[in-house]
Amino acid sequence: FILLVYFHIAISEDVVCVEGKLKKNIILGPGESFSFSTAGDEYAHKQLCTANYKLSEECIEAKLSCSEFATVADSNCKGDYLRVKLGKKSTKYCGSNAPNLTIEEDVFQLLFSSNGKKSGPGVNCEVKCSKQKPTTQAPTTTESP
Numbered sequence: 438f439i440l441l442v443y444f445h446i447a448i449s450e451d452v453v454c455v456e457g458k459l460k461k462n463i464i465l466g467p468g469e470s471f472s473f474s475t476a477g478d479e480y481a482h483k484q485l486c487t488a489n490y491k492l493s494e495e496c497i498e499a500k501l502s503c504s505e506f507a508t509v510a511d512s513n514c515k516g517d518y519l520r521v522k523l524g525k526k527s528t529k530y531c532g533s534n535a536p537n538l539t540i541e542e543d544v545f546q547l548l549f550s551s552n553g554k555k556s557g558p559g560v561n562c563e564v565k566c567s568k569q570k571p572t573t574q575a576p577t578t579t580e581s582p
Contacts, residue, residue, distance in 0.1 A: 450465075452471070452473045454559075455481060456483075458484075458486070459484075460486075460489070461489070463489065463564075464490075465496055465564065465565075466495060467566050467569035470564070472562065472564075474505075474559065474561040480517070480558075480560075482551055482553045484550065486548065486550075487547070488546065489545075490544065490547070491543060492543050492566070495570050498539060499565065499567060500539055501537070502535075502563055503560055503561060505560060505561040507558040507559065507560075508532060508557050509554070514529035514532075516531065516555075517550065519531070519548070519562075520547070520548040521538065521547055523538075523545050524545075535560075539567065
């Protein structure tokens with residue numbers, strides 16, 4: 438069991454979108470922070486890169502922020518985009534309009550999609566557990582003399 442826990446910590450849950458399709462399922466726990474990014478100076482054409490995140494029981498809130506964000510798309514995000522799906526609500530981000538979100542849903546998805554036309558510098562985002570469930574301590578009792 439100890440080996441299994443160590444093995445889990447040793448595995449990187451960073452997502453790097455390269456050519457073609459990629460799909461990854463990630464459990465996000467307290468103190469964890471993972472990147473979601475495109476590879477290279479310019480991202481590849483025809484990508485469909487999906488990361489499905491699930492908050493662990495101990496993590497009750499996540500933050501999504503991007504230090505780099507540049508895709509090629511029109512004002513309606515037709516072209517290359519990052520889609521953030523929270524429950525049944527889905528929002529596309531494109532151009533230099535990067536997401537900066539606090540997420541309280543247990544499950545959410547990031548999807549990067551590029552068409553076969555122009556490409557740009559891409560995205561470099563971070564998903565982190567920003568709030569963990571408070572720990573409760575058993576009440577202490579003291580004996581009177």
